[in-house]
Amino acid sequence: MKLKAAQVETFLRAPDAKAQLVLIYGEDEGLVRERAVKLAKTVVEDLKDPFRVIEMGSAQLKEDSSRLRDEAAAISFGGGRRVIRLRDIGDAQAAAIADFLKDPAGDALIVIEAGSLPSRSKLRQAVEKAGNGMALPCYADSGRDLEGLISAVMEDHKLRIDRDATRYLVANLGSDRMISRSELEKLALYAFKDGQVTLADAMDCVGDSSARHYDDVIQAVSQGNVVNLDTALTRLTEEGLNPVGALRMMLGYFQKLHLVKGQITQGANTEQAMKSLRPPLFFKAADQFRANLNNWAVPTLQRALQILLEAEKDCKSSLAVPETIAHRAMIKIAVARQKQARR
Known part of the structure; x- marks a missing residue:
């Protein structure tokens, strides 16, 4: 069964x-x-x-x-x-x-x-x-899964949590349940005396450098900057982080871009379309997301998603080294962004 x-x-x-x-x-x-x-x-x-x-x-x-x-x-x-x-x-x-x-x-x-x-x-x-x-x-945690995990851990410790803190955590926790739970338990202990978890508490405890490194890779690709991509990937590997993890996070990011871009082409304004995302964007990421919406055309986004989905499938097939597959996919997308900008 x-x-x-x-x-x-x-x-x-x-x-x-x-x-x-x-x-x-x-x-x-x-x-x-x-x-x-x-x-x-x-x-x-x-x-x-x-x-x-x-x-x-x-x-x-x-x-x-x-x-x-x-x-x-x-x-x-x-x-x-x-x-x-x-x-x-x-x-x-x-x-x-x-x-x-x-x-x-x-x-x-x-x-x-x-x-x-x-x-x-x-x-x-x-x-x-x-x-x-x-x-x-068992699939990697989605935004909704993370929200449920955050709520469960905070309830276990009888803590309230601000909405902005939840959004920040969803944006910065990874897709590994064990690591996410460990980070949340650490946060709960940090905020236990106050009975409330604020955005400042979340940023103090889960200001994860790995999340910043992953985001650097994603933004380098979304901006079509191959030089910055190489630098970001070098930092990623120096920190012992896996480019395949960045590939999976990038897939989620581009799916959000494609979804919002589609709503805009159907008549929604940018702010309404962005607010429809669940979980909502963390406010500090909104400006860059908005800029990427302006810089990516729907056909190019569709091509990027195709590249990412094929790369994820290839990573699971053991046909080549997953890190190499992820790196090549990212370069392809960055180059596609460059070509679109030159048109």
Whole structure:
């Protein structure tokens, strides 16, 4: 069985009893880990309990493929349902997982954590086709996901948060759930005494230099400045940041430009169209966004989006080094912007 992304949170709150084995997969390792923990805790609250929680990796499964069945059938000392957490599992272990699903044992909940898996993945197919398996996709956080995460963390700490602070956080937190939650927990501790998170608090705690480096890359491309792009990419790699991350953020930025530009061509004024974005633009980014709207034509934006989507697909295919693919795509878009300016 498989779930749509919109159904995942409901499942995690009340898992289907028929799903003995759950595959949680996606490129956002932090979100995969967070959801695996949340699911496991529906069975065992203390995941450090050595009698009710077993952790296994791909190497252990490779050494003894029957161990999964043995662990699932085992009875815990002191009673209670058990949880088996499998990590670093991929298509190489698909046969062992498929065999277990065809002939399951015991009542232990088996939670598999995996990276990005294409639809043709043998592991995904084995779980999705099984009546006692469930596959949960984890996609990088969107603006709406981040708003929900921000609200949840602040509510947990009984903190109020200003609207401008939320907008700033959405604009500056990355797409990795684990890192975003860590940054928000740090912010909550910082503002705990006041009971309120202001924009100043958010900027003090999450004035992330990585976000600035990513934005430098995006703006260099949007302005068609190849020299600035090379400089920004050099800074990015010196900070240990991945150009592929900038590529994904750039895709979101150009999708917003295309959406707003389309509304303007249909008669909306610029300010109305920009205000329709959800989540709203952080106010300090509005001027540059407005300038880019004026400088990009719809056909050129469509070409940029095509380049970005193809590059993202190629990055997942392992046909070449992802960093090289991302760099080439950015140069293509910057050059397209230059050509448009010369017309």
